[in-house]
Amino acid sequence: MKVARSDKRYVFIDMSSNSDVTCPESIVDLLQSFHDDLIRITFDRLDVEEAFNLVRSATCGATSVFLGTTRDNFNGKEVSRLDYESYDEMAYKEMRQLCAEVRRKFPTIERIVFWHRVGEVPVEETSVIVAAASPHREEAIQAVEMGINKIKRRVTIWKKEVYTDGGCVWKENGEWRTMKEPQEPSATEEHSFAVASRTRNHCPKLLWLQQLTTPVNKMESQLPNRKETLP
Template identity: 50%
Template structure:
């Protein structure tokens, strides 16, 4: 089962862990991406996320499909991404994968966050402390559909 969610609510890691738990699985691997308080020497006070929700969920489903092809023994996948304002130390993304053994879940979680950053249409705006430039929309360096990615990968 895939548990996919885009939400303005605070992400609860324990809740997502419970969603993916299964009696046949001896491993649950988690990735929790949180808002840090700095970037390039600037003090970050929060992040703001926006998404093209229908396309984001569709792309997240494709990521799950690819994970299941690569690691067929995966039982459950949870990918929850926060939208709106996310203060420092709070989770903006949680990915959880259950499988009978740890290697599949660990590798799948790593794959999932990399693919999410590359392909899911979610945008992030950094809000800085007063006097440090206010805010700035940021682009994931891994994003494959952006102009800067295409420019840097011209042969």
């Protein structure tokens, strides 16, 4: 995964899925998805012209592109850069799933770009590109809006705001919190990651796995004692 951040030739598939089959038709569909669903997590600068050239098609009359860039302020504080970190294994899997969801909702979409930069992203530089091409503009625009909203809510990528005064804060994803845990924001994965990161002694993968096991542990604690249920 680390190599993929600096080499765009790498692609990933989720071999744990029960839906994966090895018939020729499925293999062809899989290879086609690598051509039509362009997913990238990288340390490199994102090139909007490259993204546009990859997503556009002669059969599509509409190409919609969204760029997310680092702004120079937040709540009156001057921002020098954003630092992004990703749990790549889950992020790739989730973005590929999002591509499938976008296609189900907007069947006319031909190509999709989901690119996210990690590491340091200075002010005015691009951190995320979402693009879609369709024969019709409505579908292209709505597909991009759906894509960026779901990336913000579901993909395991976190950011740290670094200020010009030397301070820094790991940021939760407020949209995710609002959608998933409106009553208990402190229970979200993003909140736990941000709290752990303040000590600069964090590991996104281990923390994420810990959060995933929490519901399982809660379920086990609610099960009746096996000894008590034995006759």
